[in-house]
Each structure stands twice: as structure tokens, then as C-alpha cells.
Amino acid sequence: MPYEMLLNEQDVSLDIVARHPALQIKNGNNVHIIAEVPTIGAAFEITIDGKSFSGWRYAIGDEVFVRLGTRSFIVGLPQAQLRAHSHGAGHDALHADMPGTVIALHTEVGQEVKAGDKLITIESMKLQVSLVAPRDGVIEGIHVPAETAFDRGALLISLAPLVTPEATKAA
Amino acid sequence: MTILKSSLNTSSEEFRTRYAHNKKLVAELREMQHAARMIRPQRDLDRLSKQGKMLPRERLEKLLDPGTPFLEFSTLAANRAYNGESPSASCITGIGTISGREVVIHADDSSVKGGAWYPLTVKKIVRALEVALENHLPMVHLCDSAGGQLQLQSELFPDKYYAGRMFRNQAMLSKAGIKQLALVFGQCTAGGAYIPALCDYNVIVRGTGAVFLGGPPLVKAATGAIVTSEELGGCDMHTQVSGTCDYPADTEDEAIRIGRDIVAQWEKPKKWSIQQDVPEPPLYDPDELYGIIPDDIKKGFEMREVIARIVDGSRFHEYQPAYGNTLVCGFANIWGYKVGILANNGILFNDSTLKGTHFIELCNQNNTPLLFLQNITGFMIGTEYERKGITKDGAKMIMAQVGSHVPKFTVMCHASFGAGNYGMCGRAYDGRFLFTWPNHQIGVMGGEQAANTLAEVKLMQLKRNGLEVNEDILTDVRNQTLKAYETQTSAYYSTSEIWDDGILDPVDTRNALGMAISASLNAPLGDRGYGVFRM
């Protein structure tokens, strides 16, 4: 499997072609001999075909901020690359883990939501819990209105895939 | 260890003839492998691409660590069965690394009849599970199969080593602490549903992955209910409601990433350590193997020339170099691993048999894996040898070999006829891996020998019954036997029936053995039996 990443939002893939006697990595059609030079903390130094490149890096989530000379890059690790290509496709649904009552709805049908957006607040056994979107998508349906009780396992909110121009074309 | 000195004359007529012959065999092998792996009817490819599915080999390449080898098993399984309808027996199995861990992989091939299991598919998967069990290798299943071929159920359902054995082996793996992961890309129906269910971890792809005991058609037939595959056993149902599946994935790519990450969490095996040296390539070019292997099954050849092109630095410590010359025994390294090699250099006589037995005992005493290079037409027969106890000597060799606690590996180099196959760790002897060269032939005896034996039996039968001896009848018997043997002794028939773990291009032997030995070291050694009996 090539190691697929994003470089400033563009797809880029690294393929390891050899490890002995030196690490060799293929990028596009070029094979480079790579060596890491030990550094401390956020600094890095890498030699590519014997030429040294050094700078600083910082990773947060699946993004790495890299500064090389006076040039900054944002590199997406494979998870970010995958996310960039998934467009929140596929159906999903929020089911109730326990019986309860809907306290508040924070979304409406047809709304585009991002993973982690608060969708609904429910109360069960004197405990209020907010449920968030499991991923990017569009609210397909709200199946229990506000201030209504529901049973365990009830379908609360269903999520349709985010329709992108590319997805439309593919279909 | 001495560096073997080759006496091969690479400019001889014989070398050139053999080279051309074997190159042609390998070209045929490669073409058949390519067809089995890659050639599919366009409509099947279209169907998969419409479902947004990758081909099984695309999945495999993404799952494996980049720039690492994959030792594929039995690529040509079922090549002589089912009118060629089941290339590679509709699945891929082999050993590779995922997240730096050696694993056995089994991938259903939904580009062949929806990935439905033929009897030989089941045999191939059971064998892969056996490899995992014997070598303590974690296993990753890439599930995408419509289930068993219903028309062939009697050949794949009821018996001990049929489909049930898959799930039995899965349970045994888990019990032994050997991890399993299933990536559910497509349907896992009926028994197939147990593959992800019996895995310690599983990932299911939303939209295409489905796991159920009875699919929508069966549910409709049995209960009249109409349900969609997604409702019945889809990703959200199993990951949110039933808990049958662990990780939901939006795409096959994501499933593979999650799968790689799961494997990365697994404890690293503590491998059994054997004598190891720094690996070095053979001094002689393995390409010259093509000029060594004869173009005729009846022609012998010098096994030391083969050893010189497989082992590290062509270095070989020969044991009892002056005794029992028809069996070459000695120590060598392959990819750094110390192995004890037993290679046939002719018929097994009493002395060579006893030498082999003794050497097997030495390897066990020394914790050295055994490598058998078979080119054996049998133990010597005849009054003199029976009087010398050739049968009991052969029994000794089998006893020592079966009782070995070290892993055993076998390469079928040219011929494997008769009881010699047993002594030299044939398929029945639980060698960890067995590979075949494309020129190889296997049978209880040679075709001509069998034809003559059966003609002889027929003659005696005719005489015993007082019937007229008709030459034509005997010729018929001879010809029929010869024809059957020609088909069934071929390496392709052998590999079709999964009597081996695949046909190897001879130049690939060293890599295949390196990976095989490495895999075998994951399992602990058994207990050593007796000390060394001098034979």
C-alpha cells in the first residue's frame, strides 16, 4: 500500500521501494534515498539523495504543520487524505441508547452538518446528553420531535450523504 | 562452511537445451498465473466497479506494507477443476506483512461468481487457516463471498476438512491467542457469516458489507418478509445494534486503514530463535537453475548445483560426505536462517536412508529447521535391498522425520515417486510449507512403471482365469494408465488439487523459503524426543 497523504490539500503518495541498505522512497516517478538525521523536539532534518533539508514540524489531529526554510506546508496524514475523499458518503442514523425524552433539537431536515455538530439533546434518568453528528452529511429526517418520549433503540435522526458535485457526476 | 564449487558448464549444449526448456515452462507458468489472477469477464469487472468495489488484489496491495513481499499460496488451485470456472479457486491466500506483523491473508474473489466457494476454495481457505495455526500467524480475512456453491454442497459441506473446518480452525486460532481480523467488503452469507463473527476484530464497509445467516432471498423464501441487505445485516445494523461487527467504515479504503491500525495494536510475537547469520545472496546466479533442471523426468541431476543457487553465499557444510551418496545432507543458511538440507541425488539405498535419518536427528538436536529437496524415484527395491532391510530403514526415516519438533519445508524439484515421497516429507507429513517446481511430477510410481505393472497384473489375471492373452488388451491397459498418469502426475494437477502450497518459479525458491522459515519461527518448538541414535 502506498502511504497516501495531502500536501497543501493536494494528493501525494509515498511508496517505500527498499529499506536496505538505505531507505528508498518513490514519489511520482522518482526514487529517492532517504535518511533521517536525529534531532530534538520539533526540529527535523532529512537527507534526500544526500542533500539535507531541515526545519520544524508540529502535528495536531491528522494534520502536520511543516516549516522548511521560509516555506510552510500543511501535510495531511492518511486519515486526512481519506477524509478529503470520503465526502461524508453513506447513510447513518442516530439511535437512542436508552429510553428518554427529546429536550432540544439543534438541527433541521435538509441542513448540512459537520462531524461533531450537536444535533439533539435528550434526557434520560435525570441526565441530559447531547448527540453529535457521527460524520459530515445532510439531515435526512428527524424522527422524534422535541419534548417527545422515545424508547431504547428508537431512531432519532437519520443522516444522508453530503451530495457533492463529484458524487453527482459519478452517479 | 565451504563454498560449493560448481562444475556446471553454462556453455554446454545440455545447459542450453535445459535452459530453453525450463524458461518455456516458467513462461507458461507465468501466463497461467497471470490469467488466474487478472483475467476476468468484463461484465464481472463492470459489476464490481458499479458497486464501488475494488478487485481483491487491489485491496490486498493496499492492505500490505509498501515495498514488502507477499508469498502467495496456490495461485493455480483449481486450474484443472470445474472447467476452469474458478481461477485460483476463487480466493487469494498468502503471507505478507501488515503494520510490520507477519500475517496470513485470505481474500475472497468476488470477481468470480460473486466469490462463491467451490470445494477447492474451501480447501484452500482451510489450508490457509492451518498455516496460521501451525505457524502461530495472525490472520486477516477480506470477506466478499456469496457463500458455498449450492450445487457442489456435498463436496464442501459435510466432511471433516470441509467448510466447517474453517470455523473450527478460526476458533482454535483464537483459543491459541492468535489474532484474527475480518474486513467485510461484501456479503458474508450463511456459514460465511461466521468468518467475521469468529474473528477477534472486524470492520464492515457501509453500503456494501453485509453479514447474515440467511440473505434477503432466503428470508423471503422462508418467512415471506422483504428486507434489504443493509437492514438485514448491514454496517449500521451490526455496528450499532447487533454488535456483530466492531468498526464501521465509509469506504473500502477506510476499512483498510482501520484494519491496518487494528493489526498495529497487536502484540509483537516473540519468535523462536534459531541459529542466524547475516544473509548473503548465493554466489552463483539462481538463473542458472534453468540450465540444471533436466528436460526429461528420467534424467538425473546434481542437487549440489541446486543448493549452490539457493543458499546464502553458496556455503554448505556437508554431513557424511563419503557415505550414502544418493542423499546429500548438510547445513546451510537461507536468508540468514540455519537449515538442515536433505536433497536427493538418486535412489534411496539403505545407507543413504540411514544417513538421512541420522541427519534428521542431528537437526532436531540442534533446533535446526529441515529443508527437503525432493527428486526421488523411490527406495531401492529388490531382494538384496529387502534383505538388507530397506523397508525398515525407510520406516526409520519416516519415524524420525514425523517425530521432528523442528519445522520442515519441502520443495518438489523434479520427481516424487513412491515411498520416497514419505521419507522426504511429502504433503501428508505436516511440513509447514510445500512448494513445487513447474517441471515436477508426482505419483505413487512413474507413469511407465505403473503402466507396465498394471499390464503385468492384467496378464496374470487373464492367465489365472485361463483367458487368452491378447496384446491389444495389454496395450489398452498400458495406454490408459499412461494417459491418466500423464495428467495426474503433472505439477499443475498437483497444485490444482492443493497438494502443495503453489508452484514456484525455481529462481523464487530462496525468497519463498526465507519467508516460510521466518513464518515458522512464530510457533514455539515442540518437545524434543530421544537423543541421536547412530544408525
Add this chain to the structure above:
Amino acid sequence: MLTKVLIANRGEIACRVIRTCKKLGIATVAIYHHEDRLAPHVKLADTAVQLKGDVPTASYLDQDQIIAICQANEVDGIHPGYGFLSENAGFVERVIAAGIVFIGPDATSMRLMGDKIRSRIFAAEHGVPVAPSAMQEGDLDSFLVQAEKVGFPLLIKASAGGGGKGMKIVRTASELKEQITTAASEAQRYFGDSRVYAERLVELPRHIEVQVLGDGDGNVVHLFERECSLQRRYQKIVEESPAPNLPTALRDRICNAAVELAKAAKYKNAGTVEFILGADGEFYFLEMNTRLQVEHPITEEVVGVDLVEAQLKIAAGEGIPFKQSDLKQSGWSIECRINAEEPEKDFRPAVGRIGRLRSPVGEGIRFDAGIVEGQAITPAFDSMLAKLITYGATRDEAAARMEKALTELVVLGIPNNIDYLARIMRNAEFLAGRLHTGFLPQEVENLAAPEATPEEQVAAVLAAAFIDLDFRRIAYDIPEPHASIGFWRN
């Protein structure tokens, strides 16, 4: 002297004020919103008080709370920094009414200068040049005559409008009537009001400002000019002092005009008079900022004073601590504003976290920052993270030091403009000092990030890949003989 000062601000300016207070032995009180609880000004101050309130900016604007905190902590002076309450005359009055010294001008001059039209009339009355203009009072024909008197080139704008709609540039009298007619009809269409307004168009304008200090009794000194022409989205990003390619006589005229204005207003404490300077050498009053400016450090570097110290002394009634004749410009100073923004995406503000911060050090380098590693940068506040200031004997030296310092400055975890600023420091037109407010749009191609070489791209990708455990595993942690065999299929 004041004994305890509350800084009604946050970020780098709060830190800056605290530093001078400490130097002078004045106790400091910081205020902060929950979101800023880890910010350096909180740690730096002798006392830090958390503000109540959900909305961070609203908290820093909460006059009642701030005055109450002052009283509870026996604060005798408030330094407002810039932004927030710094130019709020009502706040000044409440502070004074509470018996606390406001470290800044009085409410009267703040009100005067805060009103664009009144300040402009005030400036004109006191002989400070303002851009000639004419407002349409009656019909079009009479306006035509007035407009022609303003002089060409002219900018015609809708009186009721904004956003450039209906704006026309007129270079000769012959096209005046036609353009005014068109502008008027467009104004009618867009704004329902056909009245238009004519103003002398200043071509290739420069933004020059003068730092002044007044004692409130009519004594005023200036601390020379600052060049602030490099702006994006009407906000400064690079400032320098002195202004390059500015003839001494013109500099004196501009500085004196600023002093005259401040004197006329009996201005107290620090202020800045902003001018537009045309390519023809004509300059016009723009506005006066009645506070300490973001870019004050370059004046401090070149003139060799501590402006906050001067502010504190003036506020304490000690008068201006120096005479005009004491003040000289020496050497050159440049300031770059380090912003959380994406220059490649029209300077869109960015959010994130200060994951790594490495400040440059060396001769002639000053880094005024209010950020620490680990701090979250939210959309709640301004996108400015820090200011980098360099000093050199010459402009070239200051620019070279800036370029080097920008190269050494590391802010990772949030998109920023550091590389863009470094490219400005290498830009030929910038180095030639040919500056005007349209400079950045004009140089947009020269300032674009050059395409990284394939090797640099590989290096960047690898730098990231090597901190990913999965990549390290596949690079270094493949068991033998698999690693040595490499890619192989049987």
C-alpha cells in the same frame, strides 16, 4: 507616579505595557476572559482577575466590570492599550469619575478626533492640509463648477454610498460632466439618492503617520514619522520608520503639521496623526488616532524612547519627559505583524493552536508577542499573534535582519503570514522603497509563494510522515527477511 495600573487589554500590548510598568516599579493588574486563561499577560501581571461573561470580546469591553475590578484592587491608573476601550470617550469619563487616571487623552479630544467630519474641519481650520473636496448641495450644474475647482484627477463618489459602487475617476474637465451624470444616475439606482461628492484623487498614495506626545496644556513634541503603506484589506502589515524616499523638507512639513494639530487640540498623551501623501508630494490629513498604535515600537527603536513610559509619566502629571530638540531619528526600524491568516486565500483569518513557537533572537531583533505554546487561537479575537521588529543602521540592514528573523521565527499549528512577510522583505520594489497603499496588490505575482521544488515537497511530506507511527512502522519496523526482500510477488 502611579502605583498600580490595570491594563484593560490582552495579548502582546498587555504584555508590552506590563513590561514598562515593571521597569518603573508600578504594580500591574491584568484582566482576562476564560479563553485567555493561559495567555502570557495573565502570568506576567502581578495580579490577574478573570472577567465574567460568555463572549470574550464583550468581556474586555465591560466597563462596569473593569471599573469595579480597579476599585477592588486599588488601581490608580488604567492603560487601555489599543482597540477595545482605548478610544471610547464615555469610558474615559467614567474612569475619571471613578477617580482613576486614564492613561491616554481626555474625552474631549478623543471625541473630536473620533469624528471623521469634525476632525477634518478642525484640521482645515488650523491650517493642516485636507484633501480638497466638494459636496453636491444644489443641482448638478452648480456642482460641476465646484467640482472643477477641486482640481484633477478627481474621484466622484455617491454621497450616500459606499463600497466603491458608482465611483468614477475623472482626469480631465472634458469628461467631468458625463462622468458626474453617470455617477449620479448610478447613485440613484443603488442608493435612491443621486447626490454625489467629489474629492481630489491621490494617485499612488502613501500612508504616513506622525507620533506625537502632548501634555494637555498645548505642549506637543513629535517623534517623527512612520511609513504604513503596506496594507492588505485596509489593514497595515508592515510598517517602518523613517519613511523611505521622503525628502527632509517634506518630512519636516508633515511632522510640523501633526504638531500644529495636536497643539490646537491641546492634546494630551500619545497620539498619531495620519496623512495621505501623494506622488506629487502633496499630503492631506486623514485622521488622528487617540491611542498608542500597534506599530509604536519602530518609533521607540529609531528615536530611542519608551513610549509607554512617556505615557505613564504624562498621565501622572509629570509632563512630557523630553524636549523636541532631544529627539533624533537614528538608524532604521521595520515592524512586521505576524497574523493568523492565509495570504494565499485572500488573507482569510485562520484558527488553530500555537503548537510550536520559536522566537528569533539576535542583535536588532525585538519580538513583541502575547502568545505561548499550546494557546488556542479562536475567532473571538483579532488575528494578530505577535509583532516582529528589527533595527539596523540602515534600511537595508533592518530589512535583512527582518528577513533572517522571519526565517528563524517558527509558529506552527496555525496558518500564518510569516513566509509571505519574508517574501516582502526580499521583494525588489520593497527594497527600493517604492511604497504606496496599492503596493501589495501590485506585487501580488512577485509575492506569491514560488512553487516548491519536488525535493522540497518530498522533504515536507516526509517530515510529516516520519512523525506518524504507522509510517515509521512501515519504514523501519518490517521484520526480516521481508524488509530485505522488498517488493516481491511469486
